[in-house]
Each structure stands twice: as structure tokens, then as C-alpha cells.
Amino acid sequence: MGSFLLRRFATLLVTLLCASAVVFVVLDVLPGNAAQVLLGPDAAPEAIAELAMQLGLDQPAWQRYGQWLAGLLRGNWGNSYAYDSPVWELISERLLLTVPLALMAMALTTVLALSAGLYAAARHRRAGDVGVMVLAQIGIAIPNFWFAILLILLFSVQLQWFAAGGFPGWSADEGGGVGLALKALVLPALSLAVVQAAILARITRSAVLDVLREDFVRTARAKGLSQRAALWRHVLRNALIPVVTVMGLQFANLLAGTIVVENVFYLPGLGRLIFQSIANRDLIVVRNCVMLLAAMVVAVNFIVDMLCAVIDPRIQAGER
Template sequence: MIAFLSRRLLTLAVTAWLATLLVFTILNVLPGDPALLMLGTEARPDTLAALRTQMGLDQPAVVRYLRWVAGMLTGDFGVSYTYARPVGALILERLAVTLPLAGFALVLSTLIALPLGLYAAARHERAGDWAVMAFGQVGIAVPSFWFAILLILGFAVQLGWFAAGGFPGWQGGAGPAVKALVLPAVALALPEAAILARVTRSAVLDTLREDYVRTARAKGVSAWALMVRHVLPNALIPISTVLGLQFAFLVAGAVVVENVFTLPGLGRLVYQAISQRDLIVVQGVVVLLAVLVVAVNFLVDVAYAVIDPRPRVET
């Protein structure tokens, strides 16, 4: 187990380092002047020179990279040119919206997908199975921002049950804050639920073909007990893989939905930073998201070791 986790941690560290190297190279080393890109062609020469000094562009690229990585390891992501604030503080503020939103959407996706996947597998090649597969096709084909627009039209404009956008903040209480996240979470959860339902159905169908399942049936185990006690626990490995990837995607891919609902989350921050050409913020957010994806994959590997001990020996 220790050797298994050590290999995964080493892979995590190498992948995170490669992510920082790639992001830094794209934004700082490739041809072009980052300061000129941020300020525009009409900027005064003395302003350009001051920003180049602030960004360390007068120093060799290797020195700038090492200082940037060393700063991130201590929580210093630099200072935003647009907001004149530390990038780390901006990211922490926005994570207070994005992480609860992603977690909420993941819970909704799981609550929708697992029962549907189990039901479709139990009704294989019957009407219930076809209905779930149709839901999966629609959910995969329709983008989340379209679901977001439909939810706003139905539940905010027509029914008036929810606000069309905005976020009151956690300081006003958990109730109003959670209510503001309901529609965005549903918009994010529906496409992911469609994917997870199909994965659950396939994993359960594969498990139902195993010999121990036939043995349990021969012993008279009820269909419900068979699904809950024998089939679902053994189908969790592919399901847990998709769940881990979905959480990372929900955090990194909420840019459009957060902008539709004007939520002050991480996705909206990176969108605003790109539109304002604030490369320091873009650089910090992209690296954080890359590290988050790698970390989630590591946690999925740990979940493998807990659910099924065989990967510890085989890898």
C-alpha cells in the first residue's frame, strides 16, 4: 500500500510540475510581450517599463519561473494588475462560491444518475432502459449553458421561485446562498448525470454477468438485495473514476454557467481576467485548476485501493 501511494504521489508531483512549466512557457516565454498584451498598443513607454519590472520581465526566464514556483509553494501567486490585490486572495474568495457549487452539482448528479443507471440495468432492453438511454443522449448533447437558460426562463422568469442570477454571499446566511446555487448546480449536474447514468448502467450490466451474481440468484437473493449488496459495490470502480473526473470538470468547467448566473466564482474570475488581459491572474488560476485535476485523480487512485486491493499489487 505504501509503495502504491508513493508511486501515485510521485506521478502527482511530476504532473503538477509539468503543468506549471507548460503554463509559464505559454504565457511568458513564447514570442510576444506580456506587458504589451496586458496594456495594449496605446500604452505609454514608461507604463510598459514599470509593468515589465513589476512582472520581472527584465530578468531571465529561468529566474522568473523559479521565483514564481517558489512563491506559489508559499501561497504567493503574484499581484493582479487589474485588481491590485494578491492573486491568492482573489482565488480564495472565488473558491468560496465555486467549490460549494461544484460539490452541490456533484451530489445532484450522483443522486440522479445512480438510481437511473441501476433502473436501466435492471430493465435491460425494455422501455425503462430505453427511456434512461434517451435521457443520457439528450443530457450529453445539450450543453450546460442551454440548461441554465431554460432554468432561468422557467423557474426565475415564469415561476419566480429563484433569482435569475447573483450571489448574496455566505455572510447573509446559508439559506439564501444555497438557494442562489440551486439553479446553477442543476444546470451543471444534468449533463454530468447523463454521463454517469450511462456509465453506471454499463458497469452494472457487466457485473450482472459475473458468476457470483448467478450464484446469489440461485440462492434466492432478492433483486433489490442483489443490486445493493453484490452488484453496486463491485461496479464502483468505473463509477468512482467518472465521479472524480466530474468533480474536477465541474470546478474547471463552470466558466460559462457562472457567467450566465453572474456568480462571483473562479470561472467568472478567469473569464474577467482573460477579457481584461490580466495574465497574472490567468496564470495562477490555470495552474491551480491543473493541480486540482491531478489531485482529484490521485484521490480516485486511493479510492481504487480502498474499493479493490488488486491495483496495489498489479501497478
């Protein structure tokens, strides 16, 4: 198992290096000039050239790439062109909203998907199974932003149970608190979780049905074990391997998919920061945010590999 994790960690480092190169090249070759955007369309060419020199935009691309990587390793992420403040401070403030939002959405996804998937598999080809699959198909077809608007119309406009947007903050000094902050994230998390839960429910159902056909499950049932006990004791763990893999990918999608939802609910998260930075042509913020999201995706996949190694004894047996 040690060599398995070592290989996965080496793959993680190589993937991060490749991702950094792709992110830098894509953003660096985009048309436009950050100095031109900051000074405005009527700025003098001399002023634009001087600001570009101050920002380091006149240096060769390979040199800027090396300086960027060195800054990432040292923890110096540079200063924002538009906000004139350290990039890491901007990102860390927004992560305090985006990460809890993604975690809440993932928790809702897991509860809804595992419950629905197990329920459908236990009632295979019956009314309960058909009903869950129909709902799952509808959930897959619904875009996140459209469902978010429906939630606002129902729970904010009609029932007035939740605010239509905004974030009060985690601290009572900011006029909010933990309770109010979590309440403000319920509708965004639900709008993110619906599509992911529908996908995961179908995968859970398929994985559970595959395990239910195994000989050891039939043996356990023949010994008198009830269907519920067989599902929880024997089937679920063996069916978790593909489910956990998809959950890791979904959590990465939730982190990256908050851009639209945060703009719908007017939440000051990482997604809204990326959107505003793209509009302001603040490339250093966009570059670091995208690289951070890529690193989160790779890290989540590494954690999923470790969980699969713990769940599946065949991986450990293969190493031996």
C-alpha cells in the first residue's frame, strides 16, 4: 500500500506542474492588456507602457512563469491589480464561504444519493425503483442556476423563509453569526446538490445491484440474514468503491461550480471573485484562483485514492 500511495503522490505532483503550465499559458496568451484595462481606454501609451513595466508584463513569458511558481512555493501570491491588496488575503476571505458551501452541498448530495440509491436497489423493478430513477433523471436535466432561481421564487419570494441573496457573515460583529450564515447557504447548497445527488443516486443503485448479484450476498441471505442487514453489512461497503470515486469528482465539481450559483445568490465567495477578476482583467487573481481550484481537484482525487485503498482490500493484496 505504501508504494501505491507513493506513486499516487508522484502523479499528484506531476499533475500540478502540468496544470500550472496550462493555466499560465492559457491566461498569458489571452488578448488584451491588464495595464490598458486598469488605466482605461483613453490612457496614454506611455502611461500604459510604464504600468506594464511596473507589473512585470514586459518580461518574457518563461521568466514570469518561473517567478509565479517560485512565489507560489514561498507563499507570495502577488498583489491584485484591481484591488491593490495581496491575492492570498482576497482568496482566503472568499474560501471561508466557498468551502463551507461546497461541504454543505456535498453532505446533502451524499445523504440524498445514498438513501435514494439504496432504496431503489432494494426495490429493483418495482414502483419505488422506477419513481427514484424518474426523479433522478429530472434532477440531471435541471441546470443548477435554473433550479436556484426556482428555489428563490418559492422559498424567498412566496414563503419568505430564506433571504433571496447576500451573506451576513460568520461573526456576530459583522451583523450575522453561524446560524444566520448557515441559513444563507441552505438554498445555494441545495441548488448545487440536486444535480450531483441525481447522478450519484443512479451510480449507487447500479453499484448496489451489481454487488447484490454476488455469491457471498446470496450465501448471507440463505443463512437467514435479512435484506436490510445484508445491504448495510455486506453490500454497501463493497459498492462504495465506484461511489467514493464519483463523490471525489463531484466535490471537485462543487468547488469549481460555485461561480454561477454564487452570482445568482450574490454570495461573496471564490466563484464571484473569479467572475469579477475576469471582468477587471485581473489576471494574477484569476491565475491563482484557477490554480488553487486545480490543486483542490488533484488533492481530492488523491484522498479518494487513499480511501479506495482502505475500502478495497484487493489494492493492498495487489501491493503484497
